[in-house]
Amino acid sequence: MSVKLLILIMYALSRQAGCEDNGFTYNGFRSANLSLDGLAEVTSNGLLRLTNSTTKQKGHAFHPNPVRFKNSPNASALSFSTTFVFAIVPEYPISGGHGLAFAIAPNRGLPGGLPAPYLGLLNRTNNGNLTNHLFAVEFDTVSSREFDDINDNHVGINVNRMKSEASKPAGYYVGSKPFLQNLTLISGQPMQAWVEYSGSKKQINVSLAPLYVGKPKIPLLSLSYDLTPILEQTMYLGFSSATGSIFSIHYVLGWSFKINGMAAGLDISLLPRLPRIVPKKKSKLLTIGLPVILTVCVLATVSGVTYYVVIKRKFAEVLEDWEVEYGPQRFKYKELYTATKGFSDKELLGIGGFGRVYRGVLPNKKTTEIAVKKVSHESRQGMRAFVAEVVSMGGLCHRNLVPLLGYCRRKRELMLVYEYMPNGSLDKYLYDEPKCTLNWSQRFQVIKGVASALFYLHEEWEHVVVHRDIKASNVLLDSEWNGRLGDFGLARLYDHGTDPQTTHVVGTLGYLAPEHIRTGKATTSADVFAFGAFLLEVACGRRPMEPKAPNEDFVLMEWVFSWWSRGEVLKAIDPKLGPNYVTEEAELVLKLGLLCSLLEPTARPSMRQIVMYLEGSTPHPQLLSLSLSTAGLKGSWR
Numbered sequence: 001m002s003v004k005l006l007i008l009i010m011y012a013l014s015r016q017a018g019c020e021d022n023g024f025t026y027n028g029f030r031s032a033n034l035s036l037d038g039l040a041e042v043t044s045n046g047l048l049r050l051t052n053s054t055t056k057q058k059g060h061a062f063h064p065n066p067v068r069f070k071n072s073p074n075a076s077a078l079s080f081s082t083t084f085v086f087a088i089v090p091e092y093p094i095s096g097g098h099g100l101a102f103a104i105a106p107n108r109g110l111p112g113g114l115p116a117p118y119l120g121l122l123n124r125t126n127n128g129n130l131t132n133h134l135f136a137v138e139f140d141t142v143s144s145r146e147f148d149d150i151n152d153n154h155v156g157i158n159v160n161r162m163k164s165e166a167s168k169p170a171g172y173y174v175g176s177k178p179f180l181q182n183l184t185l186i187s188g189q190p191m192q193a194w195v196e197y198s199g200s201k202k203q204i205n206v207s208l209a210p211l212y213v214g215k216p217k218i219p220l221l222s223l224s225y226d227l228t229p230i231l232e233q234t235m236y237l238g239f240s241s242a243t244g245s246i247f248s249i250h251y252v253l254g255w256s257f258k259i260n261g262m263a264a265g266l267d268i269s270l271l272p273r274l275p276r277i278v279p280k281k282k283s284k285l286l287t288i289g290l291p292v293i294l295t296v297c298v299l300a301t302v303s304g305v306t307y308y309v310v311i312k313r314k315f316a317e318v319l320e321d322w323e324v325e326y327g328p329q330r331f332k333y334k335e336l337y338t339a340t341k342g343f344s345d346k347e348l349l350g351i352g353g354f355g356r357v358y359r360g361v362l363p364n365k366k367t368t369e370i371a372v373k374k375v376s377h378e379s380r381q382g383m384r385a386f387v388a389e390v391v392s393m394g395g396l397c398h399r400n401l402v403p404l405l406g407y408c409r410r411k412r413e414l415m416l417v418y419e420y421m422p423n424g425s426l427d428k429y430l431y432d433e434p435k436c437t438l439n440w441s442q443r444f445q446v447i448k449g450v451a452s453a454l455f456y457l458h459e460e461w462e463h464v465v466v467h468r469d470i471k472a473s474n475v476l477l478d479s480e481w482n483g484r485l486g487d488f489g490l491a492r493l494y495d496h497g498t499d500p501q502t503t504h505v506v507g508t509l510g511y512l513a514p515e516h517i518r519t520g521k522a523t524t525s526a527d528v529f530a531f532g533a534f535l536l537e538v539a540c541g542r543r544p545m546e547p548k549a550p551n552e553d554f555v556l557m558e559w560v561f562s563w564w565s566r567g568e569v570l571k572a573i574d575p576k577l578g579p580n581y582v583t584e585e586a587e588l589v590l591k592l593g594l595l596c597s598l599l600e601p602t603a604r605p606s607m608r609q610i611v612m613y614l615e616g617s618t619p620h621p622q623l624l625s626l627s628l629s630t631a632g633l634k635g636s637w638r
């Protein structure tokens with residue numbers, strides 16, 4: 001044999017040996033050569049980001065080299081140990097968009113994995129197949145009934161299928177005490193997990209703890225299971241994660257692994273930082289607010305608090321020079337205080353997104369019954385512009401708008417005075433069972449009313465007013481059961497005078513148009529999107545997002561679309577109505593609801609068109625195509 005050949009063989013052998021790993025450590029992934037697919041990316045500071053804000057997609061990241069789990073094909077599986085630090089940052093704090101899993105699989109990146117409840121691991125066809133050779137530990141943030149999940153915040157051991165062999169609510173034991181401390185996976189905080197397998201005891205242990213706490217003595221999950229039939233001689237290791245209709249961003253900060261030994265500890269100081277989440281205002285309150293409050297208290301005591309001062313302070317208002325011109329629209333605080341019996345809880349009508357609303361009676365005014373909305377507001381800067389706007393809105397006059405009578409201003413508090421609507425807000429009639437629900441003709445009447453009010457705001461008044469927060473709870477019913485839109489322009493308050501660097505998206509989840517969330521800009525087409533959600537809500541008697549509904553039914557628009565695509569759209573109509581509705585009107589409302597929900601803002605109808613359809617002055621719109629993609633609803637119509 002020539003020397004050359006020998007060298008070649010030796011080189012090949014060394015290559016092969018070098019290709020397999022029996023351990024590795026990543027403190028951050030900047031210099032790692034992970035095999036990535038789907039949404040997965042390594043950020044410039046070395047964070048492994050498995051998913052981003054794209055919905056219904058998956059992301060995989062695998063260690064590039066295979067790992068040898070058996071000394072020969074028929075040998076039993078060797079022990080292994082791994083630890084990693086991860087964080088799940090949800091889009092909305094109430095609900096995560098599916099979780100993340102550590103996976104050992106026969107190949108890099110699980111090619112057939114589906115997003116959403118499948119976490120990118122498996123799909124409907126291969127779920128449960130013995131040939132999958134998949135071992136996974138899931139950190140799941142959605143409760144999928146089809147896989148018998150215990151809750152929406154659990155850790156599970158999965159073998160070849162999505163249904164866990166063992167699972168527990170996320171948490172950790174402190175010391176040797178058998179009390180579980182709960183952990184919230186979607187807290188956005190980094191946590192460390194350990195997964196260990198003993199080849200001799202044939203036992204799998206999984207632990208979880210907040211970062212810096214260290215490995216708990218008692219594992220969260222302990223399962224006797226022989227992995228020999230599951231693991232092939234060489235396997236690949238990695239992470240898989242997925243988003244659903246709602247997304248969470250899944251990060252892995254560091255990871256180590258070892259065959260036949262303890263995985264090396266991670267050096268927490270070397271781990272990359274998570275991107276900063278919107279800074280909290282609390283600290284300001286403590287550093288500036290607290291000393292100020294204390295000083296004020298001391299001063300007040302020192303100067304002696306007289307009865308006179310108490311009264312004076314009680315009714316103190318903030319009145320600046322520029323406000324003089326708004327004289328007639330300005331109410332005295334004392335007047336409102338008396339009208340609402342001192343803002344008594346008995347007069348509380350409700351608590352909305354912007355503050356509490358009280359009923360009141362004014363003795364000497366034309367309109368005697370009023371509703372007073374107390375809005376707390378921190379900043380003075382925006383107030384002037386906002387009050388100017390409120391006052392100009394006093395000029396808004398339409399029979400489907402709640403009339404705004406005026407305002408009053410105190411320190412950090414703004415009170416808006418509206419005409420009182422005796423029948424309360426619409427959502428009460430849609431959801432508060434079983435009392436009374438509105439019949440179809442009343443609902444249709446309300447829809448037409450709100451549409452014409454919105455058309456007025458968008459096109460008929462002297463300048464364009466974007467409402468920004470259309471939803472059933474902002475629609476009030478007057479004594480004749482006409483729908484009247486309230487709270488117009490209030491969302492603007494959060495634009496004025498807030499930190500210009502943070503774009504606040506004001507509005508309500510489920511009614512927010514995708515482009516509004518993305519750009520933070522409110523437009524009339526974003527209003528149309530919210531109006532579409534409102535149409536479906538009124539027709540179906542369901543909220544635009546129902547966190548308790550089974551997975552696929554979570555988003556109302558998608559649920560209606562699924563009925564529509566089966567040619568049975570009327571099945572979506574509120575079952576409380578029974579057969580008592582007008583088919584043509586119901587079809588029109590659902591169809592308009594879908595058109596308003598189109599992803600492309602310019603594809604949505606305008607309020608002018610909607611009013612014409614609802615009034616029956618033009619033939620119904622004709623749908624040419626409609627399809628639901630991961631990004632949203634696409635379609636065309638004329």
Ligand SMILES: *[C@@H]1O[C@H](CO)[C@@H](O)[C@H](O)[C@H]1NC(C)=O
Nearest residue numbers: 029030031032033034064065
């Ligand atoms: C990653 O790959 C590059 C080029 O392919 C190589 O230079 C580098 O050493 C590799 N890094 C690791 C940690 O394997």
Ligand SMILES: *[C@@H]1O[C@H](CO)[C@@H](O)[C@H](O)[C@H]1NC(C)=O
Nearest residue numbers: 038039040041051052053054
């Ligand atoms: C998400 O990640 C994918 C893949 O890296 C990328 O193509 C896409 O633009 C990202 N989307 C967002 C919204 O960042």
Ligand SMILES: *[C@@H]1O[C@H](CO)[C@@H](O)[C@H](O)[C@H]1NC(C)=O
Nearest residue numbers: 070071072073074075076233
């Ligand atoms: C492994 O086991 C199979 C069947 O159990 C047997 O046919 C085969 O010869 C064994 N191979 C080795 C290398 O022992």
Ligand SMILES: *[C@@H]1O[C@H](CO)[C@@H](O)[C@H](O)[C@H]1NC(C)=O
Nearest residue numbers: 110111112113122123125126
């Ligand atoms: C499911 O996954 C398997 C394995 O990756 C793949 O071969 C198959 O095509 C997938 N099936 C579907 C319906 O995606």
Ligand SMILES: *[C@@H]1O[C@H](CO)[C@@H](O)[C@H](O)[C@H]1NC(C)=O
Nearest residue numbers: 151169170171180181182183
């Ligand atoms: C932890 O969560 C469970 C439900 O998942 C609850 O029953 C228990 O009271 C919680 N414990 C603590 C200490 O919050």
